[in-house]
Amino acid sequence: MARTPKTAELQDREKSKRVGALAALWPFLRPYRPLLAAAVLALALTASVALVLPLAVRRVVDNFGIEDGAILDQYFAAALLIAALLAVGTGLRYMLVTRLGERVVADIRKAVFDRVIAMSPAFFERLMTGEVLSRITTDTTLILSVISSSVSIALRNLLIFLGGMGLMLFTSPKLTGMVLLIVPLVIVPILTLGRKMRVLSRENQDWIANSSGNASEALSSVQTVQAFTHEAESRARFAYVTERSHDAARRRINTRALMTVIVIFLVFTGVVGVLWMGARDVRAGGMTAGSLVQFVIYSVMVAGAVAALSEIWGELQRAAGATERLVELLQADDPVTDPSDPKPVPRPVKGAIAFEGVRFSYPSRPGILALDDLNLAIKAGETVALVGPSGAGKTSVIQMIQRFYDPDEGRVTLDGVALSDMARHDFRRDLALVPQDPVIFAASARDNIRFGRLDASDAEVEEAARAAAAYDFITALPEGFNTYVGERGVMLSGGQKQRIAIARAILRDAPVLLLDEATSSLDAESERAVQHAVDAMARTRTTIIVAHRLATVKKADRIVVMDQGRIVAQGTHDSLVAENGLYARLARLQFTDGEAA
Template sequence: MQPLPVHRSGPAPCWGRFGLLYRAAGAFLDRRRERPAPLVFRGSTRDESPLKPGSGSEPERRRDLSPLRRLLPFLKPYRLQMAGAGIALTVAAATVLGLGQGMRVLVDQGFTAGDSGLLDRALLVLLAVIALMAVSTYGRFFLVSWIGERVVADLRKAIYDHVLTLSPGFFETTRTGEVMSRLTTDTTLLQVVVGSSASIALRNLLLFLGGTAMLLVTSPKLTGLVFLVVPLVVFPIILFGRQVRRLSRASQDRIADVGSFVDETLSAIRTVQAYTHEALDRILFGKRVEEAFDVAIRRVRVRAVMTVIVIVLVFGAVGIILWIGGHDVLAGRLTPGELSAFVIYSVVVAGSVGAISEVIGDLQRAAGATERLFDLLATEPDIRAPAQPTALPAPSRGAVAFEGVRFHYPSRPDGAALEGFTLDVVPGETVALVGPSGAGKTTVFQLLLRFYDPQAGVVRVDGVDVRAADPVDVRRRIGLVSQDPIVFSADAMENIRYGRPDASDAEVRAAADAANATEFIDALPEGFATFLGERGVRLSGGQRQRIAIARAILRNPPILLLDEATSALDAESERMVQDALDKLMVGRTTLIIAHRLSTVLNADRIAVMEQGRIVATGTHADLMRQGGLYARLASLQFDRSGDGARSAAGD
């Protein structure tokens, strides 16, 4: 989170007449808070998020602030803190307004009358007021900041919890970066608004109303002059402020480009250096840095011009009002104390108007961010448990059945990934799915895990339609080892324990033994406590695969899904892991996706798939005798691998 700017919402640090004038100018000139840099992804070709057409990382500016009402359910639990912040805010504003009357009394009765005792008492009162203002400002700042941080934390958790319920189909058509942007950039903007901008707006609204009332009481004539001058001062500030905000956003976009380029390049540093791309990347990076510099200089130039205009207008207007008020004092129409109080109140009113105009932009952008966040929260998951889910039989038998399944991926509605797919796997049977790439083998696993629902047909686990069961119960009965093993940013122990979080250390080690992973894990600097790096970058491909296999072994599921589980292993490791898998598969239903046919020779049954259909089933020997697609694939692979492989294949 970005630190909240104390000076924008705190009391005036200097109580002298010119100190207050300077504060007013500072309120106008206060630099726009830095925007959170939107996430920019270089070279992305994914479709824009379907949540909101044309949505990007930068929250939309809205003139309508009504979406902010959606935050009320997140604010209601903290009514007590909001009440405390409101009281502190009111007290702080009242003390600022009270300074004007204190100045009037001090000038008229202290300086003019020569009363030194009054001057002494005024100092004590001023110190008391300062103490009260400090305490109330602390209370307001702390409580408002706490509410902002708390609401954003609750909102982030709610969004993350909801995102975890969305099916893979949602992420097939939505950029992951878009979701990340909403979780980070948009929520950070709301934190700034709830934890700072809203308080600034309310405080300055009170100051504006109270200051205006005190102006009218002090001098109706000069009040009229102030309200003639204020629009002349505020208009150029708003005009130039919009340019500064636009250039600030552009500057943040360019900075995001720089950060994105660095992140992408460093993440692929091996590829960059392997293809000797350093020189070109230096040029591309330099171009992005210069673009960021050019936009920043344009912003600085506009900012400098605005500063000059504001100084001239603010101090020129104050000077004119002082000139007119001074003549009224000389003519006896106004006392010196009243003129001093009037100047203070006019500065307060002008400063509050400028601050409110600044905050309005924040509130408009926050309204757009709120709408984007709640659009995400309103997205209904495609896969959900029915209101009254059917209980799966216990203990699980491990029966799997596909009956006339037809399925189209959301991103490819015109082409069927599976068409008329029927397969019955009895408990304890090992069935291998083979076929060319794109035949639909992985789709079978996706439907069995109920990441998607078919458009036609039924998928059953232990005789129950998975659509009638709770997806969590279905997935608890399945262990998956994917072709691209996932290793999380944690140590080896926690990565394996991911398969069963309540497993003991001894059980984790036993699973690693079964997957032939213990030897290389023990050789790591801290053994099982060694951090494996982001995405397991500290491990080889084969080591990551064995971590994933150990995770599935630890889960001890009745149904195993092996998606090329040994594809990343060398010959010796493959043999050892295959022995472990052979032992694990005993008594369990196992579905294997295999491109290397040598890994499925001992399967009870091989289902040959082509264009989403099963075109042949049988053992290896049966399929070789039948000829067709399987025989062609086998001859291509075994001919390349030599006579030893053909002998192993029984050909």
């Protein structure tokens, strides 16, 4: 379940006491230290050159009345050289910092995706997919803006502020002392309002993510939304979260505007007061006109730097919030993890699977047992069908075999080795799945089948399609196997998607075949053809079939009847019907006048 912005705000009140959430970006910056150093050098060059310019102006003003024009020419030539250095340094700084920002953000996006794609389904029970996408896109874009612009400008203005203050002190200690009295008045609103801005920025980003997740969910199910005329409610829900995001953004903007007004007013009021005193000193002969002009320029530069820092502070606060959200994904705990020293998968894999005293509840439903003290041993090469009413735990068995979840108690083994002792990536290579809701990717029909085994040849892909009774309809598509089937396979019927998913599993040629309602979307003719393919595969591998349609499980070596997470009966079709228990009742519901009995 996604975190609410209110929860995030409460957490931020604690986090805002920490120093520099942006420090979490350092691991991504570290590999590019030469580029970072070059950018900092270019930045220091531009700041230094900018600070030298007022010294030349002072010389020009103080020597304006001299008769020798050659010295003035030298000063103006020096000013042009300084301007040229400033231009080159600024362009170099922009190029280096922007390249650094793009490189770092690309690395962050890849790191977050690499982390999230390996998370178990339990993780996605707590967080909407749309929110994860928002963090990968919106938050990283914000960080890009900060690295390639805000941080650079902030460091430049910080150097100008420190250098300008030092040169102001050198020019007139008396006037500089007056300026320093103003600094605390400026710092207080920056720190106070800046902390509030960070909370508001995080709230704003959370609502944006909520909005993205809401839109993703609605658009991915647009046909269902329209079929149930739910457009108005979907619009209203999206409008609500979007408006909440806007409200948080409006409060953040108002706070930033207030901070800018206060800081700029205090800075320039102080500057005017200091200049008034300086003008009096010039009249009294205490300093030259050139020194006053130099001090004025440094004062304006320092004031501008402080004003820029006050604005950039808000951007840095937003980036800190975005960084925290991305770090949360990178450091998220996954309840299903590989052991530090995994055992090797027994080779060759025979396919013997055992559930030993397994008790399991889904994280989102901790009080409801999906599997209750399940003990089940499946022999290598055996075909076992799992039947029972909805919610009996059949699909949970399939998910446990793939180790999408870990048991709360007990263990699941493959060829005698506990799944939790092996690396998931290793033993999953020996599993082939046909899910109840087939997943079709936005690619060609060929690529969708080849997803089962990426190194398969075109001939192998086509042979798998034949075995799954998919060859004929695929070749009838406009471009045959190279036809783009659309996002989530929108160009295909339900039965066609199912056959592509079955072809994918056939191509994988794994020792363990998992069929979760694999033929539920097929017409009678296609089901018969696919059933022949499944029967042929089942002869040479361990096959576990989940089905509501009992006609598809009659040929199984063993039928396991489940109810409320427990095994209530097992045996062949005929023996279970003779027992006149739950299986017989299910059979009578599916066959007219109890003919199955």
